[in-house]
Amino acid sequence: MKNYQKYERTYFMPPEECYDWARKDHIDAPPAWCSVDLRDGNQALIEPMSLDEKIEFFQLLLDVGFKEIEVGFPAASETEYQFLRTLIEQNMIPDDVTIQVLTQAREHIIRRTFEAVKGAPHAVIHVYNSTSVAQREQVFKKNKEEIKKIAVDGAKLLKKLAKETEGNFTFQYSPESFQGTEVDYALEVCNAVLEVWKPTKENKAIINLPTTVENAMPHVFASQVEYFDRHLYNRENVILSLHPHNDRGSGVSDAELGILAGADRIEGTLFGNGERTGNVDIITLAMNMFSQGVDPKLDFSNMSDICETYERLTRMKVSPRQPYAGELVFTAFSGSHQDAIAKGMSWREEKECDIWTVPYLPIDPKDVGRRYDSDVIRINSQSGKGGVNYILKQSFGISLPEKMKEEVGYLVKDVSDKAHKELDPDWVYHIFEDHYINPKSVFTVDECHYKQEDGIVAEATIHHAGSSRTITGVGNGRLDAVSNAIKHYFDISYELAFYEEHSLTKGSSSKAVAYVGVICNKKKYWGVGIDADIIKASVEALVVAVNKIEEIKNSDTCKDERLLEITNYIYANYKDVTLDDLSEKFFLSKPYLSKYIKEKSGMTFGDILKTVRMKKARAMLKSSNTTVESIAESVGYQNVEHFNRIFKKMYNMTPVQFRNKK
Ligand SMILES: CC(=O)SCCNC(=O)CCNC(=O)[C@H](O)C(C)(C)COP(=O)(O)OP(=O)(O)OC[C@H]1O[C@@H](n2cnc3c(N)ncnc32)[C@H](O)[C@@H]1OP(=O)(O)O
Ligand SMILES: CC(C)C(=O)C(=O)O
Numbered sequence: 001m002k003n004y005q006k007y008e009r010t011y012f013m014p015p016e017e018c019y020d021w022a023r024k025d026h027i028d029a030p031p032a033w034c035s036v037d038l039r040d041g042n043q044a045l046i047e048p049m050s051l052d053e054k055i056e057f058f059q060l061l062l063d064v065g066f067k068e069i070e071v072g073f074p075a076a077s078e079t080e081y082q083f084l085r086t087l088i089e090q091n092m093i094p095d096d097v098t099i100q101v102l103t104q105a106r107e108h109i110i111r112r113t114f115e116a117v118k119g120a121p122h123a124v125i126h127v128y129n130s131t132s133v134a135q136r137e138q139v140f141k142k143n144k145e146e147i148k149k150i151a152v153d154g155a156k157l158l159k160k161l162a163k164e165t166e167g168n169f170t171f172q173y174s175p176e177s178f179q180g181t182e183v184d185y186a187l188e189v190c191n192a193v194l195e196v197w198k199p200t201k202e203n204k205a206i207i208n209l210p211t212t213v214e215n216a217m218p219h220v221f222a223s224q225v226e227y228f229d230r231h232l233y234n235r236e237n238v239i240l241s242l243h244p245h246n247d248r249g250s251g252v253s254d255a256e257l258g259i260l261a262g263a264d265r266i267e268g269t270l271f272g273n274g275e276r277t278g279n280v281d282i283i284t285l286a287m288n289m290f291s292q293g294v295d296p297k298l299d300f301s302n303m304s305d306i307c308e309t310y311e312r313l314t315r316m317k318v319s320p321r322q323p324y325a326g327e328l329v330f331t332a333f334s335g336s337h338q339d340a341i342a343k344g345m346s347w348r349e350e351k352e353c354d355i356w357t358v359p360y361l362p363i364d365p366k367d368v369g370r371r372y373d374s375d376v377i378r379i380n381s382q383s384g385k386g387g388v389n390y391i392l393k394q395s396f397g398i399s400l401p402e403k404m405k406e407e408v409g410y411l412v413k414d415v416s417d418k419a420h421k422e423l424d425p426d427w428v429y430h431i432f433e434d435h436y437i438n439p440k441s442v443f444t445v446d447e448c449h450y451k452q453e454d455g456i457v458a459e460a461t462i463h464h465a466g467s468s469r470t471i472t473g474v475g476n477g478r479l480d481a482v483s484n485a486i487k488h489y490f491d492i493s494y495e496l497a498f499y500e501e502h503s504l505t506k507g508s509s510s511k512a513v514a515y516v517g518v519i520c521n522k523k524k525y526w527g528v529g530i531d532a533d534i535i536k537a538s539v540e541a542l543v544v545a546v547n548k549i550e551e552i553k554n555s556d557t558c559k560d561e562r563l564l565e566i567t568n569y570i571y572a573n574y575k576d577v578t579l580d581d582l583s584e585k586f587f588l589s590k591p592y593l594s595k596y597i598k599e600k601s602g603m604t605f606g607d608i609l610k611t612v613r614m615k616k617a618r619a620m621l622k623s624s625n626t627t628v629e630s631i632a633e634s635v636g637y638q639n640v641e642h643f644n645r646i647f648k649k650m651y652n653m654t655p656v657q658f659r660n661k662k
């Protein structure tokens with residue numbers, strides 16, 4: 001890259017070595033937090049917040065638990081001024097909360113600030129001027145003494161006006177652009193300000209060190225902070241505060257190492273909103289402490305509401321990768337991560353662990369209001385059997401046998417790969433159902449009766465090639481007897497190799513699920529049955545598995561690859577797919593396609609679409625409070641009456657009755 005010679009390091013190391021902080025490896029108590037969302041965050045927005053928006057944001061900050069809030073720069077605009085007056089005059093500041101206002105060290109601005117803050121129960125007046133080499137030379141064109149004088153004059157005026165103004169005031173001073181300032185000179189200016197204010201134990205002053213433009217590695221900042229911690233005048237009466245920005249992307253590290261170096265207080269914003277790359281993100285800082293067992297004294301347990309309010313009021317976006325808050329930060333798509341998470345969750349349950357140790361999840365997503373089923377494991381082409389199994393288990397109560405997991409995993413990820421889409425849990429289940437529960441079959445077994453005579457005798461009614469007949473088999477159990485009857489009927493040989501069953505833990509808890517695996521010519525075929533009667537469930541599973549055996553499959557038509565692709569396409573585009581779309585996508589004429597679907601699946605295109613839409617609607621009715629009208633619309637029906645009629649016809653109850661059904 002060209003032009004790097006144009007740049008050089010612009011920070012200053014302290015005049016002595018300050019590395020005591022490096023011996024500490026963790027933070028054991030939270031700092032005092034000060035939100036600067038309504039000032040530094042607000043001044044960086046394309047469209048600063050209106051009065052009402054600032055009031056709502058203020059309430060959000062109170063709900064999160066902030067006790068110190070910089071509410072604005074009241075001399076900046078009428079909105080800022082009015083906001084402050086509204087808070088004070090309408091008694092909107094809780095007793096345990098201190099507001100803070102910012103002012104430049106300029107007489108008329110300080111005076112206007114005091115007018116705005118009159119009557120505040122308790123306020124911090126925060127005055128600043130830039131002390132950096134660049135601003136001394138280029139902006140103020142003043143030498144070090146003259147710049148120090150701006151700070152000292154400002155400090156004197158604060159002291160004078162605080163005495164003359166009704167209210168309770170604490171003073172704060174920031175040497176702006178601190179990181180571009182010689183450290184001993186910055187200290188000299190801050191100490192000169194403290195000489196004016198003469199803070200006491202009862203009335204401490206705040207010295208705030210901003211990385212106005214972050215220009216150094218975090219350990220440099222920590223050393224600068226430690227130097228201040230050692231040499232500040234009257235240190236015990238001073239609150240040492242930090243105000244990190246994020247230009248180099250290390251705002252959080254600046255704050256964390258700065259706390260190790262002696263800082264007592266941190267100024268920052270939610271999600272790191274602020275000038276340029278933003279201020280330090282207080283959520284990340286607080287949650288980092290939380291994740292190591294320290295109570296941060298801020299409450300982010302309702303993260304999605306916080307995100308929603310923040311996005312609406314600031315018109316900024318929370319990145320899907322935003323630590324602890326983004327949409328995808330607890331999500332694993334990749335197979336090995338999913339596998340480890342699923343195993344970690346089971347371990348946790350089995351061992352009744354108190355401490356959170358689940359791999360790949362730094363915290364329990366539930367602690368910030370997230371869900372395991374829709375937030376953590378999500379399925380796409382990078383997923384594996386562990387993840388697919390987790391979804392089937394969590395969302396549908398299906399606990400696949402170990403030996404079946406791999407086949408189902410590959411089947412599902414292949415659909416995602418071909419569709420280039422993420423599969424939601426319903427879609428995963430649809431694929432599973434389509435392949436293992438209801439695949440189109442060559443034969444069915446509609447009825448079975450059993451007798452005990454030298455083992456079990458099964459009399460089964462088999463429907464095959466257009467006719468029904470009764471077949472008989474003997475075995476050492478009912479399933480074995482039915483299996484032998486089928487073998488005999490088709491004159492084939494296979495091994496009934498796997499059988500597992502369990503009761504369904506989701507949906508209808510009175511049902512059981514059975515898994516049957518048969519081996520024929522060294523190939524394994526699986527089937528699954530679900531029924532209130534476990535024997536029926538296991539026969540259904542057997543029938544599905546045997547139907548897949550090549551010799552039997554070839555004896556009649558069955559669901560072919562293209563039909564599966566067509567139904568998957570319908571599933572992915574159920575909201576508005578038409579026969580025209582399908583015809584274009586699969587290069588088949590409409591009449592041919594209609595006939596093909598009907599012949600291969602036994603259902604018309606319209607029936608398949610209806611079934612998919614109704615399944616989606618059922619899932620939404622159960623998992624959300626969305627109105628029936630909106631659900632109807634979101635599954636593709638503009639007319640809710642029409643939707644209700646179809647639903648009732650299909651499930652014998654209205655959508656509302658279905659929703660209310662226990
Ligand atoms: C790093 C930070 O985030 S600092 C906070 C920055 N935030 C803001 O500035 C937002 C609100 N600010 C404003 O609305 C306006 O700047 C106002 C109303 C406060 C002042 O407006 P104006 O006086 O019209 O203009 P402006 O801010 O450009 O002032 C520039 C003058 O102030 C001086 N100045 C700027 N900051 C300071 C300071 N902290 N102390 C003393 N003088 C200062 C400049 O040197 C310049 O002086 P000059 O007129 O002699 O050239
Ligand atoms: C006013 C000061 C503290 C500031 O916002 C900064 O320097 O970033």
Ligand SMILES: [Mg+2]
Pocket residue numbers: 040210212243245275279
């Ligand atoms: Mg700032």
